[in-house]
Amino acid sequence: MKYMLLLLTVLTAGSSLVLADEPVPTESDYYKLSTFETPEGAVVEASGFQMLPNGKLAICTRRGEIWLIENPFVKDIKQAKWTRFAHGLHEPLSLAYRDGWLYAVQRCEVTRMKDTDGDEKADVFETFNNDWGITGDYHEYAFGSKFDENGDMWVTLCLTGSFTSKTKYRGWCLRITPEGKAIPTCSGIRSPGGMGMNAAGDVFYTDNQGPWNGTCALKHLKPGSFVGNPTGFPWYDEPAVQQAMGKRPQEPQSGSRFVIEADKIPEYEPPAVLFPYNKMGKSASGIDCDTTGGKFGPFENQLFVGDQTHSTVMRVYMEKVDGHYQGVCFPFREGFGSGTLGVQLTEQGSMFVGSTNRGWGSRGTAPFAVERLDWTGKTPFEILEMKAEPDGFRLVFTEPVNPETAAAVDSYQMTTYTYIYQSAYGSPEVDHTEPTITAAEVSKDGREVLLKIDGLQRGHVHELHVPGVRSKNDLPLLHQEAYYTLNYLKK
Incomplete structure (x- = not known):
C-alpha cells in the first residue's frame, strides 16, 4: 500500500512555489x-x-x-x-x-x-x-x-x-x-x-x-x-x-x-x-x-x-x-x-x-x-553501509541526506541484545541494553553520518531504527531498520 507524503517545495530565484501530493515510493x-x-x-x-x-x-x-x-x-x-x-x-x-x-x-x-x-x-x-x-x-x-x-x-x-x-x-x-x-x-x-x-x-x-x-x-x-x-x-x-x-x-x-x-x-x-x-x-x-x-x-x-x-x-x-x-x-x-x-x-x-x-x-x-x-534504474534512498567505529557507527547513504534531519539525534533509535549460546533449541533475545546516541555528524557531501554512541556492546546485535532522516528530496528511507552484529570492537 502506498502512503501519501505531502511534499512542499519552495523554489526561489524566479521559480515558483510547488505544492504536490506525491506517493512515497515502495520496493516495487x-x-x-x-x-x-x-x-x-x-x-x-x-x-x-x-x-x-x-x-x-x-x-x-x-x-x-x-x-x-x-x-x-x-x-x-x-x-x-x-x-x-x-x-x-x-x-x-x-x-x-x-x-x-x-x-x-x-x-x-x-x-x-x-x-x-x-x-x-x-x-x-x-x-x-x-x-x-x-x-x-x-x-x-x-x-x-x-x-x-x-x-x-x-x-x-x-x-x-x-x-x-x-x-x-x-x-x-x-x-x-x-x-x-x-x-x-x-x-x-x-x-x-x-x-x-x-x-x-x-x-x-x-x-x-x-x-x-x-x-x-x-x-x-x-x-x-x-x-x-x-x-x-x-x-x-x-x-x-x-x-x-x-x-x-x-x-x-x-x-x-x-x-x-x-x-x-x-x-x-x-x-x-x-x-x-x-x-x-x-x-x-x-x-x-x-x-x-x-x-x-x-x-x-x-x-x-x-x-x-x-x-x-x-x-x-x-x-x-x-x-x-x-x-x-x-x-x-x-x-x-x-x-x-x-x-x-x-x-x-x-x-x-x-x-x-x-x-x-x-x-x-x-x-x-x-x-x-x-x-528499474531508480536509486532507492537507503542506508548503503553501516560500519563499526571505535565510538559508534558510520552510516553511508545511497543519496545525500537532508542535513537538518540527519544531524538530529532523535532521528535515530538504538537497542542491543544477544542470544544464549546453548545446546537447547534456539534462544530468546537476552541482555538488552539501550545505548545513548550522543551526536550525529553529517559529512560535507551529505552521504555519511557518524553516530557517536555511548554503550556499544561487544557480542550484541545493535538494532537501529532511523525514522527521522530524510533525503535532500525529502523522502524517508525505503527501509528504516538495520541490525549490526558487533562481535569485535574497532580500535
Whole structure:
C-alpha cells in the first residue's frame, strides 16, 4: 500500500512555489518482480540456478528435475521457453558449471551431467563425489557452492534430523577438488539453507535456528574452523579429518554467549551476521553477491540472502574487524510468491529467485514459484553501509541526506541484545541494553553520518531504527531498520 507524503517545495530565484501530493515510493518502484509461467503440470520448487555459456538458465528443483529456460531475460516473461534437461535426481539443491559439465549437489552425492547429442537432454551422468553418509531422514539436505578460484566446490551437510551426526560427515563442510576428492574443511554446521561467496571469494552459508543457534545466521566457512554446533565432533576421529583439520576443538559451554566462547576456543568462528528472529525472518536460505558492476543498483559487492518463511530477500553489508567478518543486515524485497530458497544474480543484472512451501510454511501462498527481480534504474534512498567505529557507527547513504534531519539525534533509535549460546533449541533475545546516541555528524557531501554512541556492546546485535532522516528530496528511507552484529570492537 502506498502512503501519501505531502511534499512542499519552495523554489526561489524566479521559480515558483510547488505544492504536490506525491506517493512515497515502495520496493516495487525500484525492483520489479516478474513471475515465470512454469510448464503445465510441472512442480518447479526451484532450489538452485546456473547460467550456461549458451545463454540458457538451468534450474534444479526439490522434486529431482533440472529445467532449462532458453530466454530467461525476455521482457515478456510469459514467452520464456522451458525444456526439461534431467529428472530422477534426489532433491538437488545447488547447481554449478565447469568445462561442459553441469554439476548438481544431491542429498547423496555431487553428480555431473552433460548433453552429448544436442537434444537439450542430459544423456551422461557421473558420480563426482559421494564421500558422505545418507539415511532416509527428511532433514539430510546438502547444499553446494559455485567453484572457487582453486576449482573446488564447497558442500555443507545438514545434521541427520538436524540434531544428530551418526552418519558420516553430517554437520560438516567438505571441499570437493577438481579431481573429485573430498577435503573436510569446517565443523559445526547444523541446518544450512544456502551457500555463496562474497566478492573476495570467501565462502559463506546460512544456518538456521536450533541447538547452538539462537537465531538464524550468516557464517563464514574459514578452512579449519568450527562454526558453532559441536554435534559433529565425533568425525574429528576420522584420519582424513585429522590430516586436514587437526585435533578437535574444545567443547563450547552451553548457556554461554558467542563472543565469550570465541575468546576461549581458537577454532571457533562466530556468526558474521545474525538475523534477528521474526524481525528479519525465520529460515535463512540462498545467498548470492552483487558483482554486476551496477546493473542491479547501488549495492555492488553486497550479499543478498533469502528467507524461506518470510518469502523475502535480505541485504547484507560486511567488513573485517580483527580478522573476522561481521556486519549488518537490512530488509530488501518482500512479496515473493512462495518461500524463498534459491537466489542467483547474473552478470546481466537480474536476480532469479526460486521458492517452495512444501514441508515448511511461508508467507508466500503459492506452493512454488520461479521469479525474476530487475532494477528499474531508480536509486532507492537507503542506508548503503553501516560500519563499526571505535565510538559508534558510520552510516553511508545511497543519496545525500537532508542535513537538518540527519544531524538530529532523535532521528535515530538504538537497542542491543544477544542470544544464549546453548545446546537447547534456539534462544530468546537476552541482555538488552539501550545505548545513548550522543551526536550525529553529517559529512560535507551529505552521504555519511557518524553516530557517536555511548554503550556499544561487544557480542550484541545493535538494532537501529532511523525514522527521522530524510533525503535532500525529502523522502524517508525505503527501509528504516538495520541490525549490526558487533562481535569485535574497532580500535
